[in-house]
Amino acid sequence: MKPIKHLYLHFQDGQRLALRFPQQSSDPVEVARGLRKQMESAFVSIEVDGDLLLIPRESIKYMQISPAPPALPEQTILGAEMIN
Template sequence: MKPTKHLYLYFQDGQRLAMRFPQQQGDPAQISRLLRMQLESPFISLEVDGDLLLIPRESIKYLQVCPAPQSIPETTILGAELID
């Protein structure tokens, strides 16, 4: 059984969209390349229940992937904590 990941999209208008998906297959270099391509695209693309969901990046305030993928962008600051 594949580990489960969660994606939380926080939109500019204050709404939130939560999704669950299986860990994606591929070697870490391929996953890193695909993640970079997603971040450079004008849309976040997701297959949801057999449908293609395209979300314009300009409407997204930020997104959160839990737990973080093994391969993350090189420029990522590690070990950060959210505080009030």
């Protein structure tokens, strides 16, 4: 069974969408390529229960993927922790 990932989309209007899905690939290069393509696209595309969601990137404030993918964007700051 593939590991489960969680995606939290935080929108500009304050709403949040929480999703879970199986790991899409075990190849870190393929994961990095897919993440880069999603970030460059005008829409985040997600298949949910047989339906396709196309979410405009400009409506998203930020995305959280948990746990983090094995391959991260080159400029990622590592080892940070959230404080309140």
